[in-house]
Amino acid sequence: MDLNTRMQNVAVVGAAGKMGSGIALLLALELAYRALEDRQATFVLSLIDMNDAGLQGLLRYVRDQARKDGERQMNRLRALYKDRRDLVENAEMVDEFVAEVMLHVRTGKTLALAKDALLVFEAAFEKEEIKFQIYNELAVLCPPSAWFLTNTSSIPLHVLTDHCGIQGRMIGFHFYNPPAVQKLVELIPPEGCDPDLVAASEELALVLRKKTVPARDIAGFIGNGHFMRDGLHCIREMEHLAEDYGFVQAVYMVEKVSRDWLLRPMGMFQLIDYVGIDVFQLILRVMDKYLKEGLHSDLVDAFLEMGVKGGQTSSGAQKDGFLRYEKGRPVGIFDPAIRDYVPMDAAFTADLDGRLGPHPDPSLTWKGLSRDAGREEKLRAYFKALKGLDSLGAGMARNHVEDSREVALDLVRQGVAARAEDVNAVLTLGFFHLYGPVNDYLD
Amino acid sequence: MKTMHKPVYLAAGAYTMSLGTGRPEFNPRTPRPGLDHYIRQAGAATLAQVGDPEAIDESVIGNFMAARFNRQGHLGSLMTIVHPALEYKPSLRVEGACASGGLALASAVKSVLSGMADAVLVMGVEVQNTVKAIYCADFLAGAGWYDGERKDGHTYFFPGKFSDRAGAYSAKVGPEKARQAFAHWYRNAVESARLNPDAQEHFNRTADLVAQGLTPPNPKGFTDHLNLFDCSKVSDGAASIIVASEEGWRRLGLARQDVVELAGYGQMAANLTAPPPDLTEMTTCRRAAEQAMAMAGTGIADMGVAEVHDCFTVSGVLLTEALGMAGPGGGADAVLEGLTRRDGRWPTNTGGGLVGYGHPTGATGVRMAVDLWRQLTGRAAGYQVDVKKDHGILVSMGGNDKTVVSMILKR
Secondary structure: OOHHHHOOEEEEEOOOOHHHHHHHHHHHHHHHHHHHHOOOOOOEEEEEOOOHHHHHHHHHHHHHHHHHHHHHOHHHHHHHOOOOOOOOOHHHHHHHHHHHHHHOEEEEOOHHHHOOOOEEEEOOOOOHHHHHHHHHHHHHHOOOOOEEEEOOOOOOHHHHHHHHOOOOOEEEEEEOOOOOOOOEEEEEOOOOOOHHHHHHHHHHHHHOOOEEEEOOOOOOOOHHHHHHHHHHHHHHHHHHHHHHHOHHHHHHHHHHHHHHHOOOOOOHHHHHHHHOHHHHHHHHHHHHHHHOOOOOOHHHHHHHHOOOOOOEOOOOOEOOOOEEEEOOEEEEEEEOOOOEEEEOOHHHHHHHHHHHOOOOOOOOOHHHHHOOOOHHHHHHHHHHHHHOOOOHHHHHHHHHHHHHHHHHHHHHHOOOOOOHHHHHHHHHHHOOOOOOOOOOOOO | OOOOOOOEEEEEEEEOOOEOOOOOOOOOOOOOOOHHHHHHHHHHHHHOOOOOHHHOOEEEEEOOOHHHHOOOOOHHHHHHHHOHHHOOOOEEEEOEOEOHHHHHHHHHHHHHHHOOOOEEEEEEEEEOOOOOHHHHHHHHHHHOOHHHHHOOOOOOHHHHHHHHHHHHHHHHHOHHHHHHHHHHHHHHHHHHHOOOOOOOOOOOOOOOHHHHHOOOOOOOOOOOOOOHHHEOOEOEEEEEEEEEOHHHHHHOOOOHHHEEEEEEEEEEEOOOOOOOOOOOOOHHHHHHHHHHHHHHOOOHHHEEEEEEOOOEHHHHHHHHHHOOOOOOOOHHHHHHOOOOOOOOOOOEOOOOHHHHOOEOHHHHHHHHHHHHHHHHHOOOHHHOOOOOOOEEEEEEEEOOOOEEEEEEEEO
16 A cells, blocks of 8 residues: 555544644644545545644634645645636735635544544553543554554554564654754654554655664664753753852753753743643653653752643744743743742843853854854864863853763663664754764864 | 927936835834835825826826735726825726836827826836745736746746846856846945835945955846846835826926926837847847937937836846947947946936835836936935936836836936
8 A cells, every 4th residue: 555545534633732733733734635636536624632622623623723724835735726717916815725625624523433444543641541542442443554654753563563563563653843944753663563554654754754764673773862951951050150250140041051052942841831841740750750860959849839831822822931921022031939930130130141151152052043144163263262262151162061961862772763863853954053063064 | 200399397206115025114023014105105195296186187006916915806996095186087907017117108298299298207116025026926927928838837937037038148257247236236226225215235245345245146046147136136115206297286286497308208018929139138128228218319328317127137138238328239338338337428217226225116107217316306315326418218028028118207
């Protein structure tokens, strides 16, 4: 059975979530384009979630994004609709395209909707018990030829296949957030995976304009394998600094260094908030269960106990976590001692920036460099300057860069990644870093 | 050949900022002023230059597509918001695609020549930033032949049409020379716009404009032969000016040095359903300009300044040939040699033109007349050039060289 045949009946489980909705959108668009090119075939996309409000929001999201995609792909639409004499203007074709996208989509709250699906994407909450329940049911419901593509970012796939009796039929197809934008898919074939499924996944990723990076079926894979350890490094560094400077001050300094001094798009605490502190904890727990290397943070547990969770609203706005946000920008830091946020006012930041010392090159920013064709040369010069600085900030930055590099090399040593280049690819494509962790900038 | 049986003059020109991408005031996510704002603003700026608005006998407003961009018709009546003195007097809206402003001027000239009016307030207006660019392209495509051309046309219909012209011109003069000429046209436009505070490209700080203009076209994302810098932008704006007889401008309290004389004009339309006879020639523009210069008893050598309809850089280059600044295929060299630069033989589009100032379609023809009037009367302030001859020429074009108004103004 070729991929096109399988694409004629696709389901997404957990479709209304942050990742699920992005995956649903990508598939809805792809199915619509296939339908426009093959008028004889019927394409069905079943979007399944437990939450009615979420499903309604999902339909609205798919509809709105389909319009934007149609507008971006206007030349393609004009070619696809060239024989439709009733469609003349761009606006008429975009309207028709949106209708086409929605034509193939159906939504529901039960897994029974996936009973004819030949490709099942799953992006349910990152909890083993939930995924066990889903796959146990799907294993019975779906045709024996159905393939399962899980978006799990941490749970070893062999645990799922063995538990649910779907050996050979599952692959890790791990999108990065937001799936419609990020170019990376981490591809994780567990032992015994059907080679046809691996090949079809590669083909599908190409169709969805994603680059695949292979990872071994070890808890956390490459992305979270690096992110969790990198996050714990920052939390440890912060806790150490807090002894001298105070908690919120330490959070600010680590946030500042991990963003501005490492030239990353977000500081570590903003990134954890973006992912969700609860999700961060869940992934740590899963990884620690299988790797047993003490991947744990009391601070994360304490924040969750206080109800500080981060994550995003259904409209995509950032919720408060380690940091407080206004219009998406951090404006305060949570102080567990008073259970409230301390504003990051000018006096506060100036004092702490002074303690960190001068930035090696304030003209360089992640945003500016990300569009700079001469980035590599500038990065080398930047890290050379960083290497020569004797300041608190420079020391923290060097320490972080070196730790990140060691984490990456460990992933290669443990066989999670076949090559250092694969870790670098995940960090640059999936996390939008300007450079991979395995580099010689500080050598 | 028909001639004017009495002198007609233009005076008291004004225009608004061209609002759109590039202007710091422009934010696509916040509400923006509508048609009435621009009409009031341009009209008030014109009336501020005259003594007695009651002396205005008529008004005429040029507009292309308000019915779609703004869901507003009946602009002749809307025009009266400029001043109570316009109420209960003739007022009409004229439309000729991007030459709507030019047609408004021509209409006013005819009113004065007919003797039915001695002073006519002429307005041009368009507010286009009400929809995204791809839907704006739908509306502007109304200047083409809907039944015959739109279905198979490009997503961006007119960029597609003028890309075809650019391709044909590239084949004629060589792709490298053509691209260089387009890039130099772009540089000239932005350099003038930087001197004009109302221009959309006034704040353009690109260091190497020619290098930017040389950006290779991206057929997948846009058109085969034009890049985005070759195109005038989507703009909101209005322009106004007074067309009057001698008695008319005297009654308005103006002096001879405030006015320029209309020495000749040409107005014509070509068959909308027929393709251009030659993609490398602006045939209708050439004929209209020839008619205007013949009526004025002048030739291109008598012109000290020019305003041409450079909706795209390629149309600017082709118009140098249509006006006779260069022979067929010689426009690229004329531009590269600097003949149309601010200090060249024919300073052209001195306030930025359509590429630099912007292209609020219905306003453009009137805006061109204002810039020519300013240059000939020494009122162009920061973008004034040294006008060495007494005459200036404008060519206002609608669609793909289909409706054209050309005028020769004399100081």
